[in-house]
Amino acid sequence: MTHKIKMTKNGIVCKTNNTTILLDPKIPLEGCVNFVSHAHSDHLPTQNGVPTLASIETSRIAKLRGCKMDSSDNLENFSLLDSGHILGARGLLFDDIFYTGDICTRSRGFLSGAKIPKCKTLITECTFGLPEFIFPKLDEIKKTVNEIISEHYSRGIPVILFGYQLGKAQTISQLFGHWEPLYYHDSVKEMNDLHRTLGINLKECIGHTEAEKNGLLEKKPWIMVAPFMSEKSYFIKNMKSKYGAATIGFSGWAKSARFSFGRRADYSIPLSDHCDFDELVELVKQSGADKVYTIHGFVEEFSAHLKSLGIDAQPLREESLDDFI
Numbered sequence: 474m475t476h477k478i479k480m481t482k483n484g485i486v487c488k489t490n491n492t493t494i495l496l497d498p499k500i501p502l503e504g505c506v507n508f509v510s511h512a513h514s515d516h517l518p519t520q521n522g523v524p525t526l527a528s529i530e531t532s533r534i535a536k537l538r539g540c541k542m543d544s545s546d547n548l549e550n551f552s553l554l555d556s557g558h559i560l561g562a563r564g565l566l567f568d569d570i571f572y573t574g575d576i577c578t579r580s581r582g583f584l585s586g587a588k589i590p591k592c593k594t595l596i597t598e599c600t601f602g603l604p605e606f607i608f609p610k611l612d613e614i615k616k617t618v619n620e621i622i623s624e625h626y627s628r629g630i631p632v633i634l635f636g637y638q639l640g641k642a643q644t645i646s647q648l649f650g651h652w653e654p655l656y657y658h659d660s661v662k663e664m665n666d667l668h669r670t671l672g673i674n675l676k677e678c679i680g681h682t683e684a685e686k687n688g689l690l691e692k693k694p695w696i697m698v699a700p701f702m703s704e705k706s707y708f709i710k711n712m713k714s715k716y717g718a719a720t721i722g723f724s725g726w727a728k729s730a731r732f733s734f735g736r737r738a739d740y741s742i743p744l745s746d747h748c749d750f751d752e753l754v755e756l757v758k759q760s761g762a763d764k765v766y767t768i769h770g771f772v773e774e775f776s777a778h779l780k781s782l783g784i785d786a787q788p789l790r791e792e793s794l795d796d797f798i
Contacts, residue, residue, distance in 0.1 A: 475490070476488060476490075476568060476570065476594070478596065478789065480768065480790060480791045481791060482499070482791065483495065483498045483499055483500055483502075484496050484497045484498035484499060485768065485789065487567075487570060487572075489567070489568045489570075492506060493505045493506070494506040494508060494567065495507045496508050496510070496565065496572050496596070497509060497510050497516045497574065498518060499518055499519045499520070500518065500520045501518050501520070501521075501522075501523035501524075501525055502523060506526060506551065507523060507526060508525070508527070508551075509526070509527040509531060509542065509544065510531075510562060510563055510564065510572075510574025510575065511528075511531055511558055511559055511561060511562035511563065511574060511575060512530075512531045512535045512538060512561060512639060513559070513575070513639060514538065516574070516575070517535055517538070518540065521540065521541055522543070523543070524543050524545065525542050525544040526544065526545060526546070526548050526551060526553070526565075527542060527544040527545075527546065527553075527561075528553060528562075528563050529546055529561070530560050530561025531544070531561040531563070532561075533561075533667065533671060534560070534561060534639065534664075534667065537663070537664070537667055538639075550568075551565060551566070551567045552565070552566040552590075553565060554566055554571075554587070554588070554590060555585065555587060555588075556573060556574050556575065556576040556577070557576060557577040557578060557579070557584055557585060557586045558575040558576055558577050558587075558747070559584070559639060559643075559746055560583075560584070560671065562575060562576075564576060566590050566592065569592050569593040569594060570592060570593070570594040570595075570596065571592035571594070571595050571596070571760060571762070572596040573587075573595070573597045573756070574598070575600070575746070576597070576598060576748055576756070577745070577746050577747055577748055577752075578748055578755070578756060579608075579611065579748075579752065580611075581644050581648075581746075582643075582644045582647040582648050583643075583644075583647055583673050583674065584644065584746075587756075589756050589759040589760050591760060591761050592760050592762050593762060593763050593764070594762055594763070594764045594765075594766070595757060595760045595764070595765045595766070596765075596789070597753065597756065597757065597765065597766070597768070598767075598768055598769040598770060599753055599767045599768070599769065599770040599771055599772060599775035600747045600748075600769055601725055601745065601748065601749050601750055601753070601770065602753055602767065602770050602771035602772070602775030602778075603750060603771050603774055603775075604750050605729060606725065606729070606749050606750045607749050607750060607751055608725065608744070608749040609743060611744075614742055614743075615648060615649075617742065618634075618649060619649070621719075621721060621740055622696065622721075625719050626652075629693050629694050630693065630694055630717055630718070630719055631690070631693050631694045631695045631696070631697070631712075631716055631717070631718045631719070632694070632696050632697075632718065632719050632721060633696075633698075633712060633718050633720045633721070634649060634698050634699070634720075634721050634723065635699055635701045635702075635720060635721065635722040635723060635737070635738050636698070636700070636722075636723045636724075636744075637700060637701060637746075638660050638661055638700040640746045641723050641724075641744070641746060642661045642664065642665070642699075642700060643664065643665060643668050643673065644723075644744070645698055645723055646661070646675050646676065646698050647674070649696065650675065650676040652696040654689070654692075654695045654696070655676060655678050655696050655698070656678055656679060656680070656681055656684045656689070656690075656695060656696070656697045656698075657679070657680055657681065657697065657699075658680065658697065658698065658700060658708070659680035659681055659682050660700055661698050661699060661700060662678065662679070663680075665678075665698075681697060681699070681708075690715075690716055691716075693716065693717075697712075697718075701722065701724075704737060719739050719740070720738035720739045720740070721738055721739065721740045721741075721742060722737055722738030722740070722741050722742065723742045723744040724741065724742075724745070725744070725746075725747060725749070727741035727742055728743045753775065754778070754779075757786075762784075763785060764785050765779055765784055765785065765786040765787075766786070766787060766788070766789045767779075767786060767787070767788045767789065768788070768789050772788035772789070773788055
């Protein structure tokens with residue numbers, strides 16, 4: 474079966490025989506299969522009204538984030554496979570092509586690591602496609618963080634755990650939900666409440682506005698899960714000056730000497746919702762693909778590494794949609 478694959482300003486376009494598939498398009502198009510891999514804002518469409526292919530969870534989370542999609546999770550000859558990235562995240566397998574979307578093969582809390590299907594053509598993200606990005610085991614991370622929290626608790630110091638509002642925040646809510654009392658930043662509470670309605674076992678807790686209004690934050694120590702934000706934000710300044718809170722940030726960029734945005738907290742922990750470098754290489758090998766296209770991240774470097782292993786790989790570079798659809 475012949476196919477054409479291009480990266481465009483409107484996502485990745487695959488043309489197989491008489492079918493055109495748009496992978497994570499910003500503008501879904503009539504007459505195409507429009508696949509939305511997950512509900513992070515950089516993968517959601519900016520315009521609605523055209524049917525999309527997405528998981529039920531992605532559609533529900535997208536609606537909470539202001540993106541109402543007319544979507545279905547079932548289409549003949551298209552298989553949605555759990556990508557292990559966040560709740561509802563899926564890769565897409567069709568015509569011997571596997572598109573990973575954002576992917577993680579490590580299990581973390583309620584998230585099971587992705588299982589890689591066999592395919593002839595692989596389109597894989599490589600956010601952490603450099604050898605410097607090797608993440609510690611989850612048990613090691615839990616031990617380190619619990620020790621930091623315990624040390625601060627013994628001194629009556631509250632601790633705020635930072636992670637992206639969708640994905641990381643739910644993981645750390647579950648991993649460290651045994652600490653009491655536990656509060657959520659209001660935005661995390663909203664997302665965690667939705668996750669519970671979707672069957673995820675997260676502790677029900679009050680938001681930071683209610684906790685502060687009722688004077689509960691005065692009773693130290695406590696734990697709070699909050700989204701990443703600038704140290705100059707009012708929330709962080711208030712939590713530090715008023716309550717003396719310490720902060721722990723969770724990011725795949727935490728230990729990188731070149732990317733300081735991964736270290737915006739008192740303590741930085743390398744926990745990611747993506748594959749690390751070794752996991753990406755193993756993912757490619759498990760797929761058995763004859764051709765690999767790299768997207769999102771260190772596309773040139775990771776492609777070059779795969780070539781050094783004897784794998785036919787190339788980065789997908791942006792091209793025009795003209796004369797393609």
